[in-house]
Amino acid sequence: xxxxxxxxxxxxxxxxxxxxxxxxxxxxxxxxxxxxxxxxxxxxxxxxxxxxxxxxxxxxxxxxxxxxxxxxxxxxxxxxxxxxxxxxxxxxxxxxxxxxxxxxxxxxxxxxxxxxxxxxxxxxxxxxxxxxxxxxxxxxxxxxxxxxxxxxxxxxxxxxxxxxxxxxxxxxxxxxxxxxxxxxxxxxxxxxxxxxxxxxxxxxxxxxxxxxxxxxxxxxxxxxxxxxxxxxxxxxxxxxxxxxxxxxxxxxxxxxxxxxxxxxxxxxxxxxxxxxxxxxxxxxxxxxxxxxxxxxxxxxxxxxxxxx
Amino acid sequence: xxxxxxxxxxxxxxxxxxxxxxxxxxxxxxxxxxxxxxxxxxxxxxxxxxxxxxxxxxxxxxxxxxxxxxxxxxxxxxxxxxxxxxxxxxxxxxxxxxxxxxxxxxxxxxxxxxxxxxxxxxxxxxxxxxxxxxxxxxxxxxxxxxxxxxxxxxxxxxxxxxxxxxxxxxxxxxxxxxxxxxxxxxxxxxxxxxxxxxxxxxxxxxxxxxxxxxxxxxxxxxxxxxxxxxxxxxxxxxxxxxxxxxxxxxxxxxxxxxxxxxxxxxxxxxxxxxxxxxxxxxxxxxx
Numbered sequence: 001x002x003x004x005x006x007x008x009x010x011x012x013x014x015x016x017x018x019x020x021x022x023x024x025x026x027x028x029x030x031x032x033x034x035x036x037x038x039x040x041x042x043x044x045x046x047x048x049x050x051x052x053x054x055x056x057x058x059x060x061x062x063x064x065x066x067x068x069x070x071x072x073x074x075x076x077x078x079x080x081x082x083x084x085x086x087x088x089x090x091x092x093x094x095x096x097x098x099x100x101x102x103x104x105x106x107x108x109x110x111x112x113x114x115x116x117x118x119x120x121x122x123x124x125x126x127x128x129x130x131x132x133x134x135x136x137x138x139x140x141x142x143x144x145x146x147x148x149x150x151x152x153x154x155x156x157x158x159x160x161x162x163x164x165x166x167x168x169x170x171x172x173x174x175x176x177x178x179x180x181x182x183x184x185x186x187x188x189x190x191x192x193x194x195x196x197x198x199x200x201x202x203x204x205x206x207x208x209x210x211x212x213x214x215x216x217x218x219x220x221x222x223x224x225x226x227x228x229x230x231x232x233x234x235x236x237x238x239x240x241x242x243x244x245x246x247x248x249x250x251x252x253x254x255x256x257x258x259x260x261x262x263x264x265x266x267x268x269x270x271x272x273x274x275x276x277x278x279x280x281x282x283x284x285x286x287x288x289x290x291x292x293x294x295x296x297x298x299x300x301x302x303x304x305x306x307x308x
Numbered sequence: 309x310x311x312x313x314x315x316x317x318x319x320x321x322x323x324x325x326x327x328x329x330x331x332x333x334x335x336x337x338x339x340x341x342x343x344x345x346x347x348x349x350x351x352x353x354x355x356x357x358x359x360x361x362x363x364x365x366x367x368x369x370x371x372x373x374x375x376x377x378x379x380x381x382x383x384x385x386x387x388x389x390x391x392x393x394x395x396x397x398x399x400x401x402x403x404x405x406x407x408x409x410x411x412x413x414x415x416x417x418x419x420x421x422x423x424x425x426x427x428x429x430x431x432x433x434x435x436x437x438x439x440x441x442x443x444x445x446x447x448x449x450x451x452x453x454x455x456x457x458x459x460x461x462x463x464x465x466x467x468x469x470x471x472x473x474x475x476x477x478x479x480x481x482x483x484x485x486x487x488x489x490x491x492x493x494x495x496x497x498x499x500x501x502x503x504x505x506x507x508x509x510x511x512x513x514x515x516x517x518x519x520x521x522x523x524x525x526x527x528x529x530x531x532x533x534x535x536x537x538x539x540x541x542x543x544x545x546x547x548x549x550x551x552x553x554x555x556x557x558x559x560x561x562x563x564x565x566x567x568x569x570x571x572x573x574x575x576x577x578x579x580x581x582x583x584x585x586x587x588x589x590x591x592x593x594x595x
Binding site for chain 1 (some may be wrong): 316318319322323325326327329330332333334336337339340354357398401402404405406408411412417420421424426427428429430431432433434435436437440441452453454455456461485486487490511514515516517518522533536537540541559562566569570573574577578580581
């Protein structure tokens with residue numbers, strides 16, 4: 001009894017001492033409770049038939065109805081395949097390019113050129129996704145687009161890029177690389193800068209060519225960063241840029257472009273099937289969490305250093 | 309140093325490749341700009357490949373005459389300004405208690421905050437909370453539900469933690485309140501970190517289209533990105549526009565709009581490198 005009461009007074013004393021800090025922290029606490037934990041409780045509507053008039057708490061429980069409907073329908077397989085394929089292609093093409101870019105930039109000994117190219121390549125990272133997508137659509141437009149004009153100039157047939165499903169992934173991945181490679185390279189450039197210059201000097205004394213020291217010093221030096229980034233990217237593979245898909249896709253390309261989040265948006269916010277969409281979103285969040293946790297587990301096993 | 313200046317094949321090929329990469333990256337933007345200041349005839353005949361022909365600024369005047377765009381521009385400036393201010397204020401005051409090693413229940417607060425990075429309920433529950441609170445169709449829907457970004461909170465907290473203890477203790481002995489210490493000492497000393505997260509917040513607000521799109525129904529409230537989306541991507545809203553969206557709206561005017569929307573971002577971008585780099589680095593370390 002007395003121990004509990006001392007610890008309670010202790011806590012009370014501590015709270016009193018920290019009261020100013022608690023006041024400063026209060027807005028943050030309220031924010032996280034309402035806008036970060038609130039939606040988690042809102043997820044219960046995935047197990048209800050959400051009705052606007054009865055609200056989140058008043059709506060009737062329906063168990064796993066929405067999940068069953070989702071898994072037994074045809075959309076599930078399509079979405080799963082699309083989300084994984086888009087994520088996978090973005091990863092295997094988008095991941096190595098910033099590394100190559102950083103290494104080549106590092107090998108460039110002309111300072112001003114290095115700096116200007118780096119500055120140019122990360123420019124697109126500052127452009128909004130709307131601008132990037134409108135540029136993509138513009139350049140690929142069948143009649144006025146530059147790509148089709150160039151193709152016409154060398155006698156090739158016009159291609160309606162935006163409405164042919166086969167082209168969607170290429171367009172998505174290529175524009176992603178264009179927009180993000182320079183920005184993603186920053187982190188590798190910083191890692192290269194952290195490699196001790198004495199290693200390079202020693203290699204030069206030993207008669208190593210630039211190519212050899214790249215292979216034997218720069219690359220191994222970058223390895224830990226590459227591994228961490230790779231695991232991180234794999235863990236986040238499902239979180240592909242749905243805002244971009246929303247802007248680039250259209251009903252003719254749904255079959256390859258529709259991913260979990262765009263489907264949730266359409267079913268939920270456009271067609272007002274809140275409960276069904278919440279169930280789909282919950283499934284996606286669950287898979288994403290599992291992937292992130294396993295990525296961290298693997299990284300801890302492999303390098304001894306987890307992401308957290 | 310002799311070896312440094314020696315030209316070799318590897319170096320030359322590398323430099324040439326990088327120059328190509330640089331050109332490929334900026335070319336689309338220059339092309340958009342050239343079209344925006346060329347005369348209509350040259351654009352329609354497809355004469356523009358890089359340099360503008362028949363330079364004029366009619367397209368820009370036309371854009372400014374279109375009521376929607378100046379209004380959307382002002383909306384975006386307002387949302388971005390207010391949003392970034394609230395983000396910075398809340399992040400700055402929340403990071404301070406969390407950076408105090410003996411702050412009560414600090415471990416639990418941090419756990420609760422970091423946990424939210426892995427639990428993402430998706431857009432539907434978020435939408436229901438925001439609309440349930442009656443925030444839709446107001447600037448608050450864009451500002452309040454994302455008032456603190458967990459990553460930026462952690463970045464700032466780490467920065468505060470790296471600051472010297474002695475100044476704070478001296479101030480405490482002199483009888484300064486925690487508020488005074490935060491606003492008169494800690495915040496002025498964390499300008500580099502605040503600038504770095506301010507850039508992220510600024511970019512987030514300036515470029516955001518999804519949240520305004522779902523939370524704003526009144527078109528007079530639309531920020532620039534939503535108007536751009538309607539104008540450039542879903543312009544005529546019919547199937548033909550998907551086949552050839554570019555052909556329907558006057559090219560020069562569209563491109564002038566794009567360039568106008570880029571200006572503020574392009575203005576801060578040359579200064580952004582060091583702040584972004586440090587932000588990205590801390591972000592990567594913390595995972």
